[in-house]
Amino acid sequence: xxxxxxxxxxxxxxxxxxxxxxxxxxxxxxxxxxxxxxxxxxxxxxxxxxxxxxxxxxxxxxxxxxxxxxxxxxxxxxxxxxxxxxxxxxxxxxxxxxxxxxxxxxxxxxxxxxxxxxxxxxxxxxxxxxxxxxxxxxxxxxxxxxxxxxxxxxxxxxxxxxxxxxxxxxxxxxxxxxxxxxxxxxxxxxxxxxxxxxxxxxxxxxxxxxxxxxxxxxxxxxxxxxxxxxxxxxxxxxxxxxxxxxxxxx
Amino acid sequence: xxxxxxxxxxxxxxxxxxxxxxxxxxxxxxxxxxxxxxxxxxxxxxxxxxxxxxxxxxxxxxxxxxxxxxxxxxxxxxxxxxxxxxxxxxxxxxxxxxxxxxxxxxxxxxxxxxxxxxxxxxxxxxxxxxxxxxxxxxxxxxxxxxxxxxxxxxxxxxxxxxxxxxxxxxxxxxxxxxxxxxxxxxxxxxxxxxxxxxxxxxxxxxxxxxxxxxxxxxxxxxxxxxxxxxxxxxxxxxxxxxxxxxxxxxxxxxxxxxxxxxxxx
Numbered sequence: 001x002x003x004x005x006x007x008x009x010x011x012x013x014x015x016x017x018x019x020x021x022x023x024x025x026x027x028x029x030x031x032x033x034x035x036x037x038x039x040x041x042x043x044x045x046x047x048x049x050x051x052x053x054x055x056x057x058x059x060x061x062x063x064x065x066x067x068x069x070x071x072x073x074x075x076x077x078x079x080x081x082x083x084x085x086x087x088x089x090x091x092x093x094x095x096x097x098x099x100x101x102x103x104x105x106x107x108x109x110x111x112x113x114x115x116x117x118x119x120x121x122x123x124x125x126x127x128x129x130x131x132x133x134x135x136x137x138x139x140x141x142x143x144x145x146x147x148x149x150x151x152x153x154x155x156x157x158x159x160x161x162x163x164x165x166x167x168x169x170x171x172x173x174x175x176x177x178x179x180x181x182x183x184x185x186x187x188x189x190x191x192x193x194x195x196x197x198x199x200x201x202x203x204x205x206x207x208x209x210x211x212x213x214x215x216x217x218x219x220x221x222x223x224x225x226x227x228x229x230x231x232x233x234x235x236x237x238x239x240x241x242x243x244x245x246x247x248x249x250x
Numbered sequence: 251x252x253x254x255x256x257x258x259x260x261x262x263x264x265x266x267x268x269x270x271x272x273x274x275x276x277x278x279x280x281x282x283x284x285x286x287x288x289x290x291x292x293x294x295x296x297x298x299x300x301x302x303x304x305x306x307x308x309x310x311x312x313x314x315x316x317x318x319x320x321x322x323x324x325x326x327x328x329x330x331x332x333x334x335x336x337x338x339x340x341x342x343x344x345x346x347x348x349x350x351x352x353x354x355x356x357x358x359x360x361x362x363x364x365x366x367x368x369x370x371x372x373x374x375x376x377x378x379x380x381x382x383x384x385x386x387x388x389x390x391x392x393x394x395x396x397x398x399x400x401x402x403x404x405x406x407x408x409x410x411x412x413x414x415x416x417x418x419x420x421x422x423x424x425x426x427x428x429x430x431x432x433x434x435x436x437x438x439x440x441x442x443x444x445x446x447x448x449x450x451x452x453x454x455x456x457x458x459x460x461x462x463x464x465x466x467x468x469x470x471x472x473x474x475x476x477x478x479x480x481x482x483x484x485x486x487x488x489x490x491x492x493x494x495x496x497x498x499x500x501x502x503x504x505x506x507x508x509x510x511x512x513x514x515x
Contacts, residue, residue, distance in 0.1 A: 080276055081432065127325075
């Protein structure tokens with residue numbers, strides 16, 4: 001089966017989730033990927049949504065984080081103060097799954113405003129939501145984002161959620177307990193932070209994507225792992241499960 | 251207390267120009283009909299508070315009811331942007347909109363402090379982000395026991411809290427179940443409150459996991475069947491996802507929005 005770049009991105013993100021992980025899921029691509037993982041290699045994945053649903057097992061893709069199907073199928077439904085204070089803040093969640101409007105080389109995330117002037121932005125984005133504390137407190141973070149010069153910028157216009165700040169040691173200085181973004185999955189490939197410098201480094205290109213394509217879609221001089229590999233193409237099972245999921249979307 | 255009244259009377263009695271008003275609802279049980287009543291009664295200069303301002307806040311902002319928005323995530327969930335909010339924030343149409351921006355964790359803790367009668371709440375959050383530099387109501391605080399630097403946020407005590415719920419009895423006791431968001435916290439944090447309900451019944455049948463807010467903790471209760479549409483009320487009706495998508499086109503265009511507004515008024 002042939003696949004689209006978006007499908008490759010979702011499948012690659014789903015594969016990054018391990019069976020049994022407790023995963024704090026945002027709506028959109030993260031939710032699609034997490035639901036795909038639960039239907040393929042990770043049936044024991046625990047889906048936690050910021051609406052307060054813990055262990056949701058939706059039989060279709062939810063259209064929003066507060067979709068009724070999440071509450072009906074969850075192990076527990078708790079209030080919003082509880083989900084943040086008792087479940088996220090103490091470090092009970094393994095993986096936080098975030099999107100980004102802008103991302104820089106240290107995986108700092110902007111979902112607040114585009115433009116230098118906060119009071120008069122070029123584009124007003126939705127804002128922080130649960131992301132700053134998800135980025136701070138989950139054991140690790142996976143970012144899923146479309147790869148382009150609009151998103152992969154030299155410096156984000158606003159730090160909504162901290163990745164590695166300005167480099168090594170920054171997270172620790174700010175007292176953050178999670179390890180930060182460990183993986184960035186795009187429609188072109190996969191990036192991971194360099195263990196020494198924390199700078200995002202291209203580790204995988206998706207099938208058919210060239211290094212030049214990835215470089216020209218990145219707003220900084222993209223570092224490339226010496227062991228750069230090609231992502232395994234989606235299997236027929238992954239694609240058919242994904243398409244069935246997306247076909248059901250409310 | 252827990253006075254059973256009509257929606258129009260409750261809004262007239264509780265919501266005044268210049269008030270700080272929180273209409274809460276975390277995707278579920280959003281008090282949409284109450285928002286439309288505020289538009290109809292022409293309130294102005296409101297400070298609107300909500301974690302997740304969505305369609306009904308886009309409508310209130312587009313109608314010129316708001317002077318300021320206190321929030322943590324403003325969007326049309328699963329669809330995209332709030333165009334009336336963006337137009338007000340970026341272009342000052344129909345009136346300029348001041349914003350005070352938090353994270354969900356910050357807002358939830360502000361309500362919890364408000365409900366607890368405390369001046370502020372403490373959380374481990376915001377550090378390293380640009381939010382503290384832009385929002386005066388976020389400040390560092392040192393733990394007196396461990397010396398750890400944390401974040402303090404002041405209590406939120408709105409003049410009026412408005413939420414939607416499934417049921418009330420004739421004494422004005424309210425029962426809520428499903429995703430309950432910050433319903434309990436915002437009602438207990440506010441100086442006055444209005445709960446719109448799907449139905450008023452003789453007796454509240456017990457529901458596992460449901461919250462019951464006693465009538466004496468609520469100012470007004472109004473029976474408004476369908477009062478959360480296009481959001482949903484678990485046990486009564488589903489979310490109208492198609493309407494959320496349709497709103498994108500209506501709200502993108504000032505003229506289309508103005509035509510929508512004429513119908514509500």
